[in-house]
Amino acid sequence: NAGVTQTPKFQVLKTGQSMTLQCAQDMNHEYMSWYRQDPGMGLRLIHYSVGAGITDQGEVPNGYNVSRSTTEDFPLRLLSAAPSQTSVYFCASRLDSSTEAFFGQGTRLTVV
Amino acid sequence: AQRVTQPEKLLSVFKGAPVELKCNYSYSGSPELFWYVQYSRQRLQLLLRHISRESIKGFTADLNKGETSFHLKKPFAQEEDSAMYYCALRSGSEKLVFGKGTKLTVNP
Numbered sequence: 001n002a003g004v005t006q007t008p009k010f011q012v013l014k015t016g017q018s019m020t021l022q023c024a025q026d027m028n029h030e031y032m033s034w035y036r037q038d039p040g041m042g043l044r045l046i047h048y049s050v051g052a053g054i055t056d057q058g059e060v061p062n063g064y065n066v067s068r069s070t071t072e073d074f075p076l077r078l079l080s081a082a083p084s085q086t087s088v089y090f091c092a093s094r095l096d097s098s099t100e101a102f103f104g105q106g107t108r109l110t111v112v
Numbered sequence: 113a114q115r116v117t118q119p120e121k122l123l124s125v126f127k128g129a130p131v132e133l134k135c136n137y138s139y140s141g142s143p144e145l146f147w148y149v150q151y152s153r154q155r156l157q158l159l160l161r162h163i164s165r166e167s168i169k170g171f172t173a174d175l176n177k178g179e180t181s182f183h184l185k186k187p188f189a190q191e192e193d194s195a196m197y198y199c200a201l202r203s204g205s206e207k208l209v210f211g212k213g214t215k216l217t218v219n220p
Contacts, residue, residue: 004155033208040121042198042212043156050206058207090156092208100146100158101208 002026006091006104013081013111021076021107023091031094032074033058033101034066036087043090049074050097081111114139114203118211125189126219133184133214135173135199144202145182147173148210151195159184159197169193189218 007022025032033048035058045058049068063085065077074093078085088108092101117136125131137143147159160168162175162182173184182199199211 031206035210040212042118043210045207045209048206056206092156094208097202097206098144100161101148101156103156105155 004091004093004102004104006089006107008107009105010108011110013078013109015081015083015111017081018077018079019081021078021089021091021109023074023076023104024072025074025091025093025102026072027093027095027102028071029093029095029102030071031096031101032068033092034064034074034076035090035092036060036085037090037106038087046076046089078109081109083111085109086111114201114207114209116199116201116209116211118197118199118214120214121212122215122217124217124219127191128188131186131189131193131216131218133197133199133216135182135184135211137180137182137199137201139180139201139203141203143175143177145173145175146200146202146208147171147182147184148198148200149195150198156198189216191218191220194218 004025034046035043047066049055091104115138146161148156149159150156198213201209
């Protein structure tokens with residue numbers, strides 16, 4: 001099993017550009033989440049999903065959109081990138097609410 | 113509101129010394145707590161969870177509901193334990209809330 005796969009690993013964007021961070025899991029997990037990791041701030045939840053067709057906001061959702069059309073994929077969209085969105089983004093999945101979370105390798109995004 | 117507090121951003125110990133990484137939480141329900149570890153340039157991975165009450169890589173953590181704490185302990189630190197450690201709380205059924213993390217450095 002590949003587990004949780006994130007693409008790309010690195011990305012540089014100009015302010016105002018849009019892009020989609022991809023996340024795919026092959027473990028048939030229902031729960032998927034996006035976090036951003038910033039120095040001194042830990043991991044903050046952006047958006048999460050408890051199943052296909054269901055998404056909800058986390059702690060820091062502004063500037064990000066998500067969708068969950070399939071169980072496997074949970075893309076994160078930046079519609080108009082800002083320097084404040086420079087961060088490392090992690091996608092995670094869980095089989096259900098009581099099991100451990102599996103993380104992707106992360107996407108390091110720089111917005112200039 | 114649920115919150116996880118890790119008071120130490122940085123913790124440095126010598127090899128062979130005991131180590132304790134502190135974690136306090138606030139949550140009105142019945143908490144489920146975890147410790148995740150992130151080694152340099154690697155993805156986060158689960159270290160242990162309080163429900164299983166197991167010891168992983170020599171680490172243990174006991175949930176103290178009276179003190180609302182879930183401190184991570186190891187009697188003899190090793191250099192390979194150097195990593196970023198995150199305490200996490202399962203909030204309700206969906207959210208996993210993380211602390212800000214503690215960077216542990218074990219010096220030779």
